[in-house]
Amino acid sequence: MTQKSPGLVELCKAKGRRITGQRKIIADVISSAHDHPDVPEIHRRAMRKDEKISLSTVYRTLKIFAEIGLIEQHSFEGGPFRVERAEGPHHDHLIDTTNGRVIEFRSEEIERLQTEIAEKLGYELTGHRLELYGRPKAK
Amino acid sequence: MTQKSPGLVELCKAKGRRITGQRKIIADVISSAHDHPDVPEIHRRAMRKDEKISLSTVYRTLKIFAEIGLIEQHSFEGGPFRVERAEGPHHDHLIDTTNGRVIEFRSEEIERLQTEIAEKLGYELTGHRLELYGRPKAK
DNA sequence: TCGTTAATGCAAATTATTTGCAATAAGGGG
DNA sequence: CCCCTTATTGCAAATAATTTGCATTAACGA
Ligand SMILES: [Mn+2]
Ligand SMILES: [Mn+2]
Ligand SMILES: [Zn+2]
Ligand SMILES: [Zn+2]
Numbered sequence: 001m002t003q004k005s006p007g008l009v010e011l012c013k014a015k016g017r018r019i020t021g022q023r024k025i026i027a028d029v030i031s032s033a034h035d036h037p038d039v040p041e042i043h044r045r046a047m048r049k050d051e052k053i054s055l056s057t058v059y060r061t062l063k064i065f066a067e068i069g070l071i072e073q074h075s076f077e078g079g080p081f082r083v084e085r086a087e088g089p090h091h092d093h094l095i096d097t098t099n100g101r102v103i104e105f106r107s108e109e110i111e112r113l114q115t116e117i118a119e120k121l122g123y124e125l126t127g128h129r130l131e132l133y134g135r136p137k138a139k
Numbered sequence: 140m141t142q143k144s145p146g147l148v149e150l151c152k153a154k155g156r157r158i159t160g161q162r163k164i165i166a167d168v169i170s171s172a173h174d175h176p177d178v179p180e181i182h183r184r185a186m187r188k189d190e191k192i193s194l195s196t197v198y199r200t201l202k203i204f205a206e207i208g209l210i211e212q213h214s215f216e217g218g219p220f221r222v223e224r225a226e227g228p229h230h231d232h233l234i235d236t237t238n239g240r241v242i243e244f245r246s247e248e249i250e251r252l253q254t255e256i257a258e259k260l261g262y263e264l265t266g267h268r269l270e271l272y273g274r275p276k277a278k
Numbered sequence: 279t280c281g282t283t284a285a286t287g288c289a290a291a292t293t294a295t296t297t298g299c300a301a302t303a304a305g306g307g308g
Numbered sequence: 309c310c311c312c313t314t315a316t317t318g319c320a321a322a323t324a325a326t327t328t329g330c331a332t333t334a335a336c337g338a
């Protein structure tokens with residue numbers, strides 16, 4: 001394993017699922033990823049450990065991890081979804097439109113305003129999606 | 140025409156495109172829509188005026204309208220995109236998760252914070268997407 | 279009215295993701 | 309440690325959403 005995958009597989013087992021070689025690999029790929037890879041990319045990385053692992057298994061495993069709440073699936077600009085380990089404080093994303101790079105940020109203030117707005121409209125906020133798109137400033 | 144379509148078709152023509160019967164119909168469907176219909180729904184409404192209009196033409200026309208900036212395409216929750224006439228001040232959406240209804244809102248404050256955040260990260264904000272999801276408060 | 283060329287309709291192609299099914303393997307019980 | 313049951317996998321085929329190729333039709337300026 002490139003890096004310890006604290007939880008992912010164990011939590012999966014705790015939910016009554018079996019621990020398989022491919023799940024361990026996919027969990028490791030996600031845990032050691034420092035970016036927001038899409039499915040083909042996760043598959044590619046997983047294949048470096050097991051060249052027989054199938055795309056279907058990647059999709060199925062990701063779905064399970066997502067249902068258990070171990071990962072998050074974001075689909076920026078309506079493109080194919082990208083994945084990241086769900087841990088640490090919530091954050092939103094800024095996408096660099098010149099290269100697709102994803103930058104994370106967190107705004108206590110925006111989060112609060114969102115709840116306020118929903119409230120004012122008579123709703124209880126259950127979720128939200130916030131993406132900023134921009135290009136590096138010339139400087 | 141159910142309702143005057145101020146601009147849509149004319150602006151389309153101004154961009155060098157031809158004014159066709161199906162474009163007039165689609166423009167009218169969009170202009171008189173008070174919701175955020177998806178493509179099948181727009182097609183359905185368009186067929187009430189011309190039962191021969193094809194889904195491809197709807198897709199193609201919407202793409203043109205979007206390129207010219209006459210409409211906006213939002214894809215909530217990764218679902219199929221929904222359309223709305225681009226006019227009036229910018230706004231964001233709150234989706235009622237109990238029935239899919241879309242409620243519009245505008246927050247000067249959030250808009251400003253977004254620009255600030257991008258700036259602080261060294262970016263010039265070129266666009267953003269903000270969606271709130273919630274359920275009606277019991278009250 | 280014509281001719282040129284954009285636009286349309288329809289079917290086939292794509293892209294992203296899901297699913298059916300037979301073969302394989304996890305892991306609890308013995 | 310070995311079995312047996314049953315979840316999981318691989319692969320191909322199925323879906324869902326959107327796009328595209330191509331022959332036919334229709335805009336619209338000359
Ligand atoms: Mn992130
Ligand atoms: Mn709207
Ligand atoms: Zn947030
Ligand atoms: Zn906004």
